Amino acid sequence: MQRVDTPDKRFHDGNPATGALGTPVAASFLNSVQEEIARAIELAGIDIDPGSSEQLYAAIIAIIASNVNAPLVVATTPPVKVGDLIFVVDRWHWAVWVETAFYAGYRSLNCGDWYIGSMCQVHRPQEIDAIGGVYDIAAYPSLWAWAQENGHVVDAGDWEPHGGNYALIGASQFRVPDYRDMFPRVAGTDRDTANAAGAGVHKDHTLAEHGHAYGLPHSAAYGLSATGTPGVSGSTNPASNTQYRTSLFGNAETAPTHTRVAPLILI
Secondary structure, X not given: OOOOOOOOOOOXXXXXXXXXXXOOOOXXXXXXXXXXXXXXXXXXXXXXXXXXXXXXXXXXXXXXXXXXXXXXXXXXXXXXXXXXXEEEHHHOEXXXXXXXXOOEEEEEOOOOOEEEEEOOOOOOOOEXXXXXXXXXXXXXXXXXXXXXXXOOEEOHHHOOOOOOOEEEEOOOEEEOOEOOOOOOOOOEEEOXXXXXXXXXXXXXXXXXXXXXXXXXXXXXXHOOOOOOOOOOOOOOOOOOOOOOOXXXXXXXXXXXXXXXXXXXXXX
16 A cells, blocks of 8 residues: 655645645555555455445455354445345345346345234334335335246236236336235135135135025915015025025125234335
C-alpha cells in the first residue's frame, strides 16, 4: 500500500486566495489503492465487476467466513456467495446459496412456504401477504424464481384466487397466490376424479355424497298416495320415499370450528 508523498502523509486542499496548491495525486498512488482493493476482492474468489459497488464488502465477509468454522451472521443479504449457509439479520432467516436456471443467490430455507397461523398486526421481515398482491421482481427475485422452478406460474389471464399460482404482471412484477378463506390439505388423490392432486392444486367447495331419509310412511293421512301428489315435485313414488328430500338447511359453507389467521408466504 502506498501513502501520498507529503510530509504528514495526508492530502491537503489548495487555497486560491493565497495561491497554495492542493496535494497532487500521482498515478502510482491511485494504482496502489486500486490494486490493494482489487487484490482483496480477487483473493476472496470474486471476479471484478465494474457495475458493482459492494464487492469489497462481499470480499471481507467471504474472507471472514472462510476462517470461521460456523455459519456466518450478516446484516443484509450479500450479493455474492460468502458461505453455504448464513443467517440474514434484516430478514430474520437462514439462507443458502443456490444456482438454478432462474436464479443465483441466497434463498431462505423456507422460501415459498404458505405460512398459516400468524395473528401479528405487523409483518415480520421474512413474510409477505398471501392475498393476491402484486410485488416487484427486483424486491423478491428468489421467491419469483422459486415459483418458476416449482411450476406454480400461470399466465396472468389464467390466475385465479384460492389457488397456489403466481403470475407475471408486465415485465417487472408478479402476483402471488390468494390463500384467503381456505383450509390447507395435504396433497394426494382427488377421490372425485381419481386423479393425483399435487401441492398448490385448488379444489372448490364439495360435500361428500350422502342421503337423508324423509321418514314419512305411505299413508293418505300424510297427504300421500301411490300415484303421487299433484303439483309436488318428486312425489311420484311415495311408497319408497326415494324421491322425497328435506328442505335446505344450513349455511353457505361447510366448516369445522375454527379461528381465522393471516395467510402469509415466507420469502
